[in-house]
Amino acid sequence: DGGITQSPKYLFRKEGQNVTLSCEQNLNHDAMYWYRQDPGQGLRLIYYSQIVNDFQKGDIAEGYSVSREKKESFPLTVTSAQKNPTAFYLCASSIADREYSDTQYFGPGTRLTVL
Amino acid sequence: KNEVEQSPQNLTAQEGEFITINCSYSVGISALHWLQQHPGGGIVSLFMLSSGKKKHGRLIATINIQEKHSSLHITASHPRDSAVYICAVRSFYSGGGADGLTFGKGTHLIIQP
Numbered sequence: 001d002g003g004i005t006q007s008p009k010y011l012f013r014k015e016g017q018n019v020t021l022s023c024e025q026n027l028n029h030d031a032m033y034w035y036r037q038d039p040g041q042g043l044r045l046i047y048y049s050q051i052v053n054d055f056q057k058g059d060i061a062e063g064y065s066v067s068r069e070k071k072e073s074f075p076l077t078v079t080s081a082q083k084n085p086t087a088f089y090l091c092a093s094s095i096a097d098r099e100y101s102d103t104q105y106f107g108p109g110t111r112l113t114v115l
Numbered sequence: 116k117n118e119v120e121q122s123p124q125n126l127t128a129q130e131g132e133f134i135t136i137n138c139s140y141s142v143g144i145s146a147l148h149w150l151q152q153h154p155g156g157g158i159v160s161l162f163m164l165s166s167g168k169k170k171h172g173r174l175i176a177t178i179n180i181q182e183k184h185s186s187l188h189i190t191a192s193h194p195r196d197s198a199v200y201i202c203a204v205r206s207f208y209s210g211g212g213a214d215g216l217t218f219g220k221g222t223h224l225i226i227q228p
Contacts, residue, residue: 042119042201042218088156102146102205104216106158 002027004107006091011112013078013085021076021110023091030096032074033104036060037088046089049074050096078112086114117142117206121219129227134189136222138202141183149176149187150201152221158201161187192226199223 004025013019025032031050035043045058049068063082068074074093078085088111092104118141128134138147149161162169162176164185169176173192178185189196202219 040220042220043203044218045216090156090158092158102216103148103160103163105160106150109156109158111156 004091004093004105006089006107006110008110009108011110013112013114015114016080018077018079019112021078021089021091021112023074023076023107024072025074025091025093025105025107026072027093027105028071029093029105030071031094032068033092033094034058034064034066034074034076035090035092037090037109043090046076085112087112117144117204117217119202119204119217119219121200121202121222123222124220125223125225127225127227128192130193132192132226134192134196134224134226136187136200136202136224138185138187138204138219139183140204140217142206143180143183144204144206146205147178147185148203148205148216149185150203152199152201154198161200189224194226194228197225 007022033048034046037043044060046064047055047058047066049055052068052071055066055068063079065077088109090109091107094102094104120139122137146165148163150158151161152158164178173190175188199221201221203216
């Protein structure tokens with residue numbers, strides 16, 4: 001079965017610690033994205049990557065970092081510099097063919113709570 | 116940046132009712148998406164449309180480009196339709212890049228048996 005997996009589903013972190021959220025896809029998609037969702041707000045883009053070894057900042061990249069060493073994987077690190085990290089984090093992927101389709105396929109999400 | 120407004124924010128209806136969720140945006144777009152988010156958090160893409168109307172089962176999505184407005188309809192609603200429905204648009208100025216999607220805040224729908 002093709003799809004996107006995120007782990008863990010729930011994550012607790014002490015203030016001041018870095019934490020890495022995993023995102024893996026076997027859809028052979030070139031593009032991958034990280035979003036943050038807060039109560040009462042729309043999804044906001046943190047980082048995205050169109051191809052391996054390249055990524056771009058989204059609207060709220062401060063305090064986050066990513067890597068894209070493999071096509072299938074796009075891990076997100078929430079650093080201690082992120083002032084309000086408690087949120088629901090969603091990973092997505094899409095075929096990076098802008099002309100035909102940009103439907104994004106979402107993972108199940110990771111709920112991060114900073115204690 | 117495009118402003119995306121959804122209405123209503125919350126909607127509770129009885130099973131079998133016809134449901135309409137609205138989405139308005141402020142800047143011309145190349146595509147509009149309707150997404151469904153279940154209580155567990157996972158998001159599923161329902162429709163992507165740039166004109167006219169699309170239908171999938173009991174779901175119908177329409178868009179009026181001139182009025183910058185889209186609607187999502189659910190016929191013969193069922194408790195399993197209970198979810199948050201999210202509208203997202205890709206604006207013309209974005210050039211189709213990944214950073215071009217703007218999301219609405221979502222409509223929380225509850226269908227009671």
